[in-house]
Structures are given as C-alpha cells and as structure tokens.
Amino acid sequence: xxLHRILPLVxxxxxxxxxxxxxxxxGSLPDDYCRxxxxxxxxxxxLCGLAGDARRGxxxxxxxxxxxxxxxxxxxxxxxxxxxxxxxxxxxxxxxLSVPMIRLRVVDTRNINPMSIMPGFYRDPRLINRPGxxxxxxxxxxxxxxxxxxxxxxxxx
Amino acid sequence: MIRINKTTxxxxxFLLAIPATAVQAGEAKSxxxxxxxxxxxxxDDEFENPGMIAVxxxxxxxxxxxxxxxRACAECHGKDGVKLDAKNIARYPVYSEDTGEIVTxxxxxxxxxxxxxxxxxxxxxxxxxVDLETFVRNRASGEPVNVHTDGQVADLLQQGEELYKTRYxxxxxxxxxxxxxxxGQMIRGQKISQGQGNGFPAYRLDTGEITSLNQRIQxxxxxxxxxxxxxxxxxxxxxELYIMSRSNGLGIETPxxxx
Numbered sequence: 001x002x003l004h005r006i007l008p009l010v011x012x013x014x015x016x017x018x019x020x021x022x023x024x025x026x027g028s029l030p031d032d033y034c035r036x037x038x039x040x041x042x043x044x045x046x047l048c049g050l051a052g053d054a055r056r057g058x059x060x061x062x063x064x065x066x067x068x069x070x071x072x073x074x075x076x077x078x079x080x081x082x083x084x085x086x087x088x089x090x091x092x093x094x095x096x097l098s099v100p101m102i103r104l105r106v107v108d109t110r111n112i113n114p115m116s117i118m119p120g121f122y123r124d125p126r127l128i129n130r131p132g133x134x135x136x137x138x139x140x141x142x143x144x145x146x147x148x149x150x151x152x153x154x155x156x157x
Numbered sequence: 158m159i160r161i162n163k164t165t166x167x168x169x170x171f172l173l174a175i176p177a178t179a180v181q182a183g184e185a186k187s188x189x190x191x192x193x194x195x196x197x198x199x200x201d202d203e204f205e206n207p208g209m210i211a212v213x214x215x216x217x218x219x220x221x222x223x224x225x226x227x228r229a230c231a232e233c234h235g236k237d238g239v240k241l242d243a244k245n246i247a248r249y250p251v252y253s254e255d256t257g258e259i260v261t262x263x264x265x266x267x268x269x270x271x272x273x274x275x276x277x278x279x280x281x282x283x284x285x286x287v288d289l290e291t292f293v294r295n296r297a298s299g300e301p302v303n304v305h306t307d308g309q310v311a312d313l314l315q316q317g318e319e320l321y322k323t324r325y326x327x328x329x330x331x332x333x334x335x336x337x338x339x340x341g342q343m344i345r346g347q348k349i350s351q352g353q354g355n356g357f358p359a360y361r362l363d364t365g366e367i368t369s370l371n372q373r374i375q376x377x378x379x380x381x382x383x384x385x386x387x388x389x390x391x392x393x394x395x396x397e398l399y400i401m402s403r404s405n406g407l408g409i410e411t412p413x414x415x416x
Binding site for chain 2: 064070071072081082083084085086117119120123128129130131132133134135138140
C-alpha cells in the first residue's frame with residue numbers, strides 16, 4: 001500500500017491512540033481516582049460504587065464554588081436570580097435521559113461531543129492542560145459529589 | 158487487517174470534523190455592546206468612569222519628571238502627549254523586524270522610558286506602566302484598532318489563534334469557546350462578550366481595578382483554574398497580539414468599563 005494513501009488513517013489512529021492521550025496528560029492518575037467505563041453512551045456503574053444523595057446534589061448544583069451548574073444551565077431551583085443560557089435547561093432531564101447517560105454527561109461529556117464547552121466533572125486529571133498549581137491531579141468534583149448531583153438530576157422528571 | 162471499533166471511528170470522525178465546523182468569527186463587536194446600560198453610562202461619563210483616575214495618574218507620570226529620571230515623556234511627546242500619533246497607538250502590538258519579536262504598547266512605553274528618560278525599567282503590568290498605557294491609549298480614543306496582520310505577523314497570529322483555541326485548566330475551556338461560540342449568552346448574570354481588546358486597559362467592575370489586557374487574560378486563565386502564562390512570556394504576547402487583531406476596526410475605548 002502506498003504511504004500517502006494510508007497516511008491520513010495513520011494520523012487519525014495516532015491522534016486517537018492512548019499514546020497521544022498520555023503525551024498530553026500531566027502527572028499520574030491519583031490513587032483515589034475510580035475508573036469508569038462507557039457502555040451504550042452511558043456509565044452504568046456509580047463512580048466508586050457510591051450512592052448519591054439528591055438533597056446534597058441540589059446544593060452542589062447551585063453552589064458557585066462547587067458544581068455551579070447554574071452558571072450555564074437553567075434548573076428548577078427556587079430563589080435563584082440568574083441562570084446561564086449556554087447549556088440546555090435541565091428541567092425534565094431525567095425524562096429525556098437515563099441515569100447512566102446523565103452520569104456520562106456529568107463525568108465527561110466530551111465522550112459524546114468532543115466540541116462541548118462543558119467541563120468534565122470527573123475527567124481523567126491527566127487529560128487536563130495546564131491545571132493551576134492547586135488543581136493538579138484533581139477532578140472538578142469528587143466521586144461522591146458527582147453521584148450526589150446525578151441523584152439530584154435523576155429527580156428532575 | 159486493522160480493526161477499529163465503531164466508537165473509536167465515531168470519535169475520530171468528530172475530531173476530523175472540528176476544523177470544518179469551527180465557528181467563523183462574525184462581525185467584531187465591542188464589549189460595550191454586551192455590558193449593562195448602567196455600565197455603559199458609567200463608561201461614557203468621564204467623571205463617573207473610575208478608569209479615568211488611571212488616565213490621570215498616567216498623565217502625571219507622562220508630564221512630570223520622575224524622581225529617577227533625567228527627562229519626562231512630555232519633553233519629546235508634548236505636554237499631555239499632544240504629539241503622540243493616534244494611528245500609531247492603534248497599531249499595537251506590533252512586530253519588530255529589528256529584534257524579531259512582538260512589541261506591546263507597554264513594551265514600547267517601557268523601552269522608550271528606559272532609553273530616553275533614564276528612569277528605571279518597569280516590569281510588564283507594573284501599576285505605573287499600566288497607568289501610562291491607559292493614558293497613552295486614551296489619547297487614541299475612538300481611533301479604530303489597526304493591528305497589522307500581514308508579513309511575518311501572519312505566522313505569529315496563527316500561533317496566537319492556536320493558543321486562543323486551546324483548552325486550559327480544570328474548567329477546561331478555550332478562550333474561543335466562550336468568546337467566539339457563545340457571545341450574547343448569559344453566564345449567570347453576565348452576558349458573554351466577544352473578548353475584544355479595544356477597551357483595555359479597562360476598569361473592571363468585578364475587581365475594582367484598572368486592568369491591562371494581559372492581566373485580564375491571566376485572570377481569565379486563573380478563573381479556568383489554569384496556570385496563567387507569565388506576563389512576559391511569548392504565549393502572553395501571542396495571545397495579546399491575536400486578541401487585539403480580532404478587534405481591528407473597533408474604536409479604542411480605553412478606559413472602558415467592563416465586568
């Protein structure tokens with residue numbers, strides 16, 4: 001086979017290979033990071049096998065220093081003055097998506113849409129480019145916080 | 158035979174699609190169009206605009222002989238900078254053929270001072286240098302930004318654009334995602350602007366300080382929980398050059414009032 005014919009394929013394979021991911025990543029995976037697996041466009045197993053708490057999840061979702069979902073999404077949470085309009089409104093999200101599908105979108109939505117602006121709240125820290133010193137080797141939310149938010153979103157039917 | 162599973166193929170096809178689907182920048186709009194009417198009124202009124210305090214401080218530094226200097230800027234450029242050329246100010250950052258590097262307006266002011274007034278050099282974004290930059294840019298108020306984009310600058314702009322389109326930090330966003338894809342949308346209570354540079358140095362309502370474009374970029378990167386680029390790094394200059402070139406044609410509004 002001529003090289004110029006297969007070159008685009010080789011480039012694509014290189015770009016998608018674990019090697020390129022490792023080259024971009026920084027540091028090693030923290031010990032407490034729980035691995036997750038995508039099945040049918042969702043993550044079936046709760047992170048680290050944890051159970052979420054919807055009440056806590058609602059607080060994390062509206063807290064500007066934690067989940068801050070409201071920065072971009074409209075949510076049916078009373079007494080919130082300003083929502084963002086970047087992402088879709090999340091009222092009724094659990095009627096539209098299954099819990100595993102919600103989980104993948106919160107954990108790392110770029111598995112579905114690589115162009116998404118939404119941060120991966122439990123993205124592999126090695127994939128983060130130039131994290132601030134305080135944030136190296138960390139995920140945006142902890143596995144427990146992610147499960148809490150998912151438990152809350154699952155109530156929005 | 159190489160076997161690729163469907164998910165990988167789907168993912169790769171997305172990767173390939175990125176350049177083709179990247180949003181084309183539309184018409185440049187000043188941040189002025191995105192701030193609240195009360196902030197516009199504050200910017201428009203020279204007495205209400207808190208950025209004018211920096212202009213006045215810069216004016217003082219420009220007109221008066223500083224302790225460590227033999228001459229004042231005004232000796233060459235006229236009192237209040239009357240001999241400064243607005244068209245020239247609007248071109249910054251420029252590319253210097255002599256040194257082969259990007260020269261920001263702060264670099265230019267700093268070098269002019271060091272070389273001609275005998276005063277001590279000021280590091281990038283030193284408060285006095287930001288005041289001087291604010292004063293000098295304010296002299297070119299209304300002049301359309303006119304960063305040259307041809308010749309060797311074209312290559313630098315491409316590098317700047319690459320940095321502008323790279324994701325940074327734990328929040329993992331690129332400048333262009335907010336400022337090219339979502340201008341006009343709300344992030345909490347604020348409208349996202351196009352991230353134009355024509356109003357900088359600007360008075361930031363959020364911090365209550367006069368802020369150079371480079372400082373604003375650093376603050377944005379910190380907000381993304383990223384490690385900002387050093388003030389004098391090549392990356393900072395490339396980003397400033399690219400962002401100012403996006404503002405070509407927009408009138409200089411320094412000191413603008415911005416969130």
